[in-house]
Every structure is written in structure tokens, then in C-alpha cells.
Amino acid sequence: MSDRELKCPKDGNPLLVVYESEKIGDTTRVSIYYKCQVCGFRRDIERLEISRGEQGLVVKKFLYSSS
Numbered sequence: 661m662s663d664r665e666l667k668c669p670k671d672g673n674p675l676l677v678v679y680e681s682e683k684i685g686d687t688t689r690v691s692i693y694y695k696c697q698v699c700g701f702r703r704d705i706e707r708l709e710i711s712r713g714e715q716g717l718v719v720k721k722f723l724y725s726s727s
């Protein structure tokens with residue numbers, strides 16, 4: 661994998677990848693996004709929703725288009 665470093669569009673500082681998870685009932689929602697520590701700029705990468713189904717864990721994936 662090539663390391664494409666993203667920079668904050670506002671101030672040019674490197675963006676960090678942040679994983680954040682929260683539990684909502686039986687579903688765990690995971691948000692993955694870039695964040696600038698300096699100004700708080702945030703760009704969503706993807707979101708996962710993990711829930712328990714009849715045949716095990718069900719993972720739904722939501723991608724954000726980056727443009």
C-alpha cells in the first residue's frame with residue numbers, strides 16, 4: 661500500500677486516521693475518519709455497522725466518496 665499522506669485543506673497539517681465506535685442497542689457503529697488535530701477539520705472515510713444476525717455477525721459498510 662502506498663502511503664498517501666493527506667493534508668488538511670485549511671492549514672496543511674497532516675490528517676490523522678481516527679476510529680470511533682459506539683454501541684446503539686445491538687448494533688456497534690464504527691466511524692473511521694480523518695481528523696486535523698490543529699483545527700478540528702474532519703473528513704469521513706467509512707462507517708461500519710456491526711450487528712448480530714441469525715448466522716453470526718452482520719457487517720454493513722457505508723463508504724463516503726471523497727471529492
Ligand SMILES: [Zn+2]
Nearest residue numbers: 668671696699
Ligand atoms: Zn487543519
